[in-house]
Amino acid sequence: MFVKRNADGLVVALSREASADCTEFVADESDEVKNFVQISDEKEAAVEDLAQSDLDMVRVVEDLVNLLIDSSVIRFTDLPSAAQQKLLNRRAMRDQMNPVDLLDNEDDFNF
Template sequence: MIFVKRGANGEVIAVSREPLANAESREGGWSAVSGDEAEVLAFSRIISDAANPLESSDLSLVRVLEDLIELLIERSVIRFTDLPSPAQQKLMERRGAREALQRISLLDDDGVI
């Protein structure tokens, strides 16, 4: 159970995992809701982004690192097998996922490549 406080316009302005004073009632704008509501998830994302300003650049940096690793392997600076097994597995998973996405984007409206 999640407890939310809503502003004057009904927008979520605070979220709590613990019942707060009068949270079970509507007094003070608090109400109990399920944690998977779109408004609660959106509020949580906003708070998360504010708490970790680097998070927004993390995904693009991951792609840069993947490309760098591929380049180092391609130029024989390192071998794929030099990487720890968990790193090899993650890179293979991402490579497979990227290839699958690329195949999907090559399909036209008729499903023909």
């Protein structure tokens, strides 16, 4: 492996081939390479966890907006048109994924 080092001499990049940035050869089995790969894997896992958390938060924010609208704290039309369209699109996508039509449109129940 060819490595790039920072000003402190720590490995900050790896390459299988020599390049302008990665000029120093270090054995694949070296502790430096192993440590760099382990840290990179940990960072990648942290980034993936954060991305999943972002997706979860999107749903929380969407539910919060719907709650505020349902509670008449805000009106749907108070939102910018781009936000309205995004909320409508998400609602339509969710409805397509989870259709629950318990009553047929032709059913006529008198309660």
